[in-house]
Amino acid sequence: MSIPPRIRAGMVGLGMIFDETYRPFFEQVHREGLFRRDFGLVDVDLAAVATRTGTRAGKYRAHAPTPFANLTGPDAAEQLAKSDVDVVCVATPDDRHFGPAKAALTAGKHVLIEKPSVLSLAELDELQALADEKQVLAKVVYHKLLDPDHKKLRTHVLEGNLRHVNNGYCSLLEPKSISTGQFAEWLTGRNPGTYVACHYTKLIDFTFFSRGNYALTRISANGQRGLVGPADGNTWDSTQLQVTYTHLNDGREATFDIHTSWVTPDNFPGYVDQEVQFRFDNGVWNAHQRKRGVEVTIEDRSPGEFKYTPNHHYNGRFVEPWNELSQRGYGIEVIRRFFEEVAYVEHGPGDRHDRWQAMAHYKYNDLSAERNCVAIVQALEAILAEHAAGRPGGMVTTDDGLRLYLPGVAEPKVLYAGRV
Numbered sequence: 001m002s003i004p005p006r007i008r009a010g011m012v013g014l015g016m017i018f019d020e021t022y023r024p025f026f027e028q029v030h031r032e033g034l035f036r037r038d039f040g041l042v043d044v045d046l047a048a049v050a051t052r053t054g055t056r057a058g059k060y061r062a063h064a065p066t067p068f069a070n071l072t073g074p075d076a077a078e079q080l081a082k083s084d085v086d087v088v089c090v091a092t093p094d095d096r097h098f099g100p101a102k103a104a105l106t107a108g109k110h111v112l113i114e115k116p117s118v119l120s121l122a123e124l125d126e127l128q129a130l131a132d133e134k135q136v137l138a139k140v141v142y143h144k145l146l147d148p149d150h151k152k153l154r155t156h157v158l159e160g161n162l163r164h165v166n167n168g169y170c171s172l173l174e175p176k177s178i179s180t181g182q183f184a185e186w187l188t189g190r191n192p193g194t195y196v197a198c199h200y201t202k203l204i205d206f207t208f209f210s211r212g213n214y215a216l217t218r219i220s221a222n223g224q225r226g227l228v229g230p231a232d233g234n235t236w237d238s239t240q241l242q243v244t245y246t247h248l249n250d251g252r253e254a255t256f257d258i259h260t261s262w263v264t265p266d267n268f269p270g271y272v273d274q275e276v277q278f279r280f281d282n283g284v285w286n287a288h289q290r291k292r293g294v295e296v297t298i299e300d301r302s303p304g305e306f307k308y309t310p311n312h313h314y315n316g317r318f319v320e321p322w323n324e325l326s327q328r329g330y331g332i333e334v335i336r337r338f339f340e341e342v343a344y345v346e347h348g349p350g351d352r353h354d355r356w357q358a359m360a361h362y363k364y365n366d367l368s369a370e371r372n373c374v375a376i377v378q379a380l381e382a383i384l385a386e387h388a389a390g391r392p393g394g395m396v397t398t399d400d401g402l403r404l405y406l407p408g409v410a411e412p413k414v415l416y417a418g419r420v
C-alpha cells in the first residue's frame with residue numbers, strides 16, 4: 001500500500017478553543033485519516049505548536065497521539081511559520097491574530113484564523129494580498145454558520161421562503177466566570193462585542209447580503225463598564241452594536257442589533273446564552289439555544305461541570321451506540337472542512353491554480369469575503385475607543401471608506417480610506 005500524502009499542521013495558541021475543537025479534530029484525523037474520493041486518503045498531523053510559555057503544550061504533549069514541536073517565547077509564531085508545517089491555525093486572543101497570520105502567509109503556508117480574523121481593513125488587505133501572491137488559502141472560522149438551525153435559515157432565504165429581511169436582533173451573553181477567570185489574562189482594554197458579535201455580523205452578512213445587491217451602510221455602538229474594569233476605563237462589560245444595510249435597487253434598509261456581554265451570573269441557565277430573531281416581509285425566524293433542546297441538572301455538578309442547557313450540536317462527547325467514545329459537532333466539523341479544502345488544493349485532481357481558486361471562492365470562510373465583518377469590528381473598536389476617551393455616541397459610515405462621526409464634531413475621522 002502506498003504511503004498517503006501528509007499535511008503538517010501548526011497551531012498558534014493552545015487555549016479553550018483548541019481544546020474544544022482543534023484537539024478533537026487532530027486526534028480523530030490521526031486515527032482515521034482524511035478521506036474524500038477527489039483527493040483520496042491524506043494524513044493530517046499536528047506537527048508543531050507556538051505559545052508564549054509552552055506550559056499547556058507540554059502537558060498535552062505527554063498524552064497527544066503524535067509528538068509535536070513545542071515552540072515558545074515572543075517569536076514562537078515566527079519560528080512556527082519558518083518550520084516545515086503546511087498549515088498554520090491561529091487561535092490567539094482576538095487582537096493577536098494579525099502577526100502570526102502574516103508570518104505564516106509570508107512563508108507560503110495555508111492559514112486558518114479564529115474569528116474575528118483581524119481588527120482592521122488595512123490588516124485584511126495585507127493578508128489578502130499575501131494569500132493571493134502565495135496562492136494559499138487564508139480563511140476564518142465561523143462555526144455558527146454550520147449550526148443546523150443557521151443552515152436552515154439560509155436555506156429558507158435561498159429558496160425564497162423567507163423574503164426580504166427588514167430587521168432583527170442577536171444576543172450572546174457569557175457568564176462572569178469567563179471574564180474573571182479564563183479570559184482575565186487578555187481582557188484588559190477589550191470588549192465582548194469584537195470577539196463574539198462577529199458570529200452574528202457574519203451570519204447576517206453571509207445569509208442575507210452576500211449576493212451583491214446590498215451595501216453595508218452604517219455602524220453604531222454603545223457599551224457599559226464598571227464590573228470587569230473601572231467605570232471610566234477601556235475594558236467593557238457589555239456592548240450593543242447596530243448595523244444597517246441598504247438594498248441597492250429599491251433603497252430599503254435592514255437594521256440589526258447585536259448585544260453581547262461577559263458579566264451574566266455564573267448560574268444563569270443559558271451559560272453562554274444565544275438568541276436570534278429576524279423579521280422578514282413575510283415571516284419571523286426565532287432561534288433560541290435554550291429552547292431547542294436538552295435541559296439537565298445534576299446535583300453538585302451543574303452548572304459547573306454539566307451546563308443546564310448544553311448545546312450538543314456545537315460539540316459533545318458521546319458514547320456511540322456501538323460503544324465507541326466520540327466527540328463531534330459543528331465546532332469540529334468546520335475545522336475538518338478547512339483541512340478538506342487544503343487537501344483538495346494540494347492533492348485534488350487537475351490544475352493546482354484552479355483548485356486553489358475554487359476553494360478561495362467560498363464566502364463562508366474566505367478572507368476575501370470578510371470585508372464587511374472586519375469593517376464592523378474596526379468601527380466598533382473605534383467607537384468604543386472614543387467612548388472611553390469621553391466622546392460617546394459615534395457612528396461610522398461606509399460609503400466613502402470608513403468614516404467615524406462624533407456628536408458635535410463636523411469633520412469625520414477617516415478610519416480607512418479605501419473601498420469597504
Ligand SMILES: NC(=O)c1ccc[n+]([C@@H]2O[C@H](COP(=O)([O-])OP(=O)(O)OC[C@H]3O[C@@H](n4cnc5c(N)ncnc54)[C@H](O)[C@@H]3O)[C@@H](O)[C@H]2O)c1
Nearest residue numbers: 013014015016017018050051052091092093094114115195
Ligand atoms: N469559534 C468560536 O466560537 C470561538 C470560541 C472561543 C474562542 N474563539 C476564538 O479563539 C481565539 C482564542 O480564544 P480562546 O478561547 O482559546 O482563548 P484562551 O485565552 O483560552 O487561549 C488563548 C491562547 O493563546 C495563547 N497566546 C496568547 N498570546 C499569544 C501570543 N502572542 N503568541 C502565541 N500564543 C499566544 C495563550 O497562551 C493561550 O494558549 C480567539 O480569537 C477567540 O475569539 C472562537
